[in-house]
Amino acid sequence: MAADGQAPSILGFPHRPEWGPAAHRKALAGHLRRCRENAGLAPRQVARCIDTSEATISRMETGRTSFKPAEVERLLDVYQVRDRRERARIADLVQEAARPEVWQPYANETPLDLRPLLAMEPAARRIISYEPQLVPGWLQTEEYAETVIRAVHPTKPAREIAERVALRMQRIQMLRRTDSPPVLLAVVDSEVFRRPVGTPGVMYRQIEHLLALLEELPYQLHLRIAPLTVGAAGAIGHPIVHLRFFTTEYLPDMVYLEQYEGAIYRDKPSDSERYLAILNNLCGVANPAEQTRALLEQALATWR
Incomplete structure (x- = not known):
């Protein structure tokens, strides 16, 4: 600058x-x-x-x-x-x-509205997300992701579904890299673990996967569960993702607001700060991160 x-x-x-x-x-x-x-x-x-x-x-x-x-x-x-x-x-x-974007190997099945998020999230220093309906995409198992994608696109052929699943599966790899991996703070509504996605086995293995990720990535992944008692704070009906980058003077914060068909991006400082305040409020009323493992184990027991 x-x-x-x-x-x-x-x-x-x-x-x-x-x-x-x-x-x-x-x-x-x-x-x-x-x-x-x-x-x-x-x-x-x-x-x-x-x-x-x-x-x-x-x-x-x-x-x-x-x-x-x-x-x-x-x-x-x-x-x-x-x-x-x-x-x-x-x-x-x-x-x-000029190098290929991370989504380009899956270009035929990568929604246009998702491409900016996929392209920029590897550069993030910290990602905060809120998901009121589903396990966040970064953290889904292959079978959970396939079930979700099929529900949204019931007429797509198996090959196209598989390509979308493969794209979703590779997103977690940025948390595993050795050089400056992002930190992901994900706030998830507690109903996500009660809402059946596929068979009970799919749900059981998904929760097991989350427990394994918390063990594998203790510094890069922080998962917090928001109970129904958060009330109005958790009444946001759509996912929110807030990206903050390593070099904020060159890369301003980015906000991704997912809609059912499409997405909205915000990068003005006033918008970024407003959504960051919303996410911080959700973090404040969610269960502490130290309780996440116990809450997931309780949810796991319900799907046995």
Whole structure:
């Protein structure tokens, strides 16, 4: 970022492949916008300088298009960015931004509204989620996920269902990586463990899976169960996910609001803080994390 009176710098954003290409693309997009503003140029002027359209400049500055190395080099010349370290870091980010997204192997069955969340969650330092209806997607077993997906898409062929399940199964891997894994704090409504999804065996094995994950990932996974007594605090009818990133000055918080058909994203600071307050309130009224294992074991007994 730029201090007062200084040119903006991207050196504070590290080259971290495990964060995924979307994070690098988003950080670079914001940096290019700041460089243009620091140079005192309007998008229209810049577009003329590099023989492109104003719409292309807008897409580059919002991360909605791929970056062509030669085009970025020309932009840096226009913005008079001469520092070799800055240009080298930008070249690294351009290269990283061009890599395939985590969802692309499953592109045929990845909903458009889910792609931004899947692309950005590997770069998160901390994820807070609230799920009032189901076990959160990161934590589902394969058979539980298949049952849920079939219920939502009863006419899809088995191959497409399997692809969606495979996509969901790989999301937990980011918590298992050795380099800067996110921390997931998941708040789940207690009724999730009473609501039958598939057979009693499916529910039993799902709860066993949660217990195993808590044992495997004691530092990365924190699961809290909200009882019915939370009242109005738990009356939110849809899942919420709040992402906070390792480099908040380059990557602002992201909020994902899931709807039955689609999703809404919020990244304005006022919206982010509002939803973070809602999630913090839910965390405050949910059962303490130390009780989660005992509560899951009680739920497990009901499905024997």
